């Protein structure tokens with residue numbers, strides 16, 4: 001851009017409104033650092049956090065509704081850790097501005113656990129600090145500190161996939177009911193322990209002890225009650241990177257291969273060559289017969305456009321396609337679809353067909369499609 005100004009700042013929400021996997025924010029910054037003739041900074045970044053919500057092993061595409069209800073507090077803190085690590089490796093940034101310090105009224109939003117609220121604050125509107133607040137305390141403040149995260153995730157799986165603490169100390173030890181679980185793996189000010197067993201159906205005392213340079217200690221603790229959770233069958237996205245064997249048309253720069261490259265973002269999308277050209281379709285060759293259990297789709301311009309589409313499957317490229325996902329009457333503009341199939345679908349060729357967009361003059365355009373199959377046990 002050639003607007004007047006000595007420096008430039010971008011508001012970007014990687015990991016929130018768009019996928020932030022695989023250091024996407026940092027890569028984007030490097031690209032704009034090269035393009036811009038002036039120093040660049042980040043004038044807004046972040047994501048929502050509802051302190052009533054938590055979940056283990058969160059995946060953005062699966063578990064987060066940036067414009068909807070699912071805003072787990074522990075995703076927000078993990079997001080800030082991930083983004084901050086990318087910022088810290090890029091000293092060319094002239095500034096980084098968290099959006100924002102406190103949750104605030106935002107009429108029209110229906111997100112997280114409270115209507116009419118923008119919950120991107122590091123603290124709630126009532127000034128209760130969220131875990132993300134303590135992450136920044138650990139990286140910004142000189143004052144020695146330790147904070148055990150997910151205190152409010154008090155009823156949870158008895159095998160905790162990851163226990164996490166923030167501390168400016170050199171080492172932090174975890175105790176469960178007085179029994180040491182060892183020193184945490186250290187990544188900057190983030191300390192983690194994997195697969196920690198707590199009691200089932202009764203309370204466990206979880207304590208972290210940070211040892212400072214002068215050998216003094218700081219402690220923090222929580223009480224968690226465990227319950228048995230059936231281990232999840234791992235799901236594998238078998239559409240990822242598979243060859244595209246048919247594409248009705250493509251716009252320059254947005255080729256069909258972007259529909260299954262593992263990134264759901266504006267810069268990683270398939271787009272038809274012209275507007276109002278429906279139906280527009282792509283066929284992905286899964287390379288052998290698969291049994292699909294779930295299809296996830298992200299359409300262009302989430303929160304603005306309601307695309308209508310179907311997903312179907314066939315054994316032969318030119319064979320008969322059976323519709324397995326039908327959004328041909330969609331009116332929703334979230335742009336995010338996660339369809340668990342009522343019965344598993346078997347086939348080799350996966351076709352996505354965009355039939356319409358409720359907004360006029362829109363190009364058929366999909367950011368990403370994922371096809372899941374249960375992993376073999």
Ligand SMILES: [Ca+2]
Nearest residue numbers: 258263268367
């Ligand atoms: Ca993509």
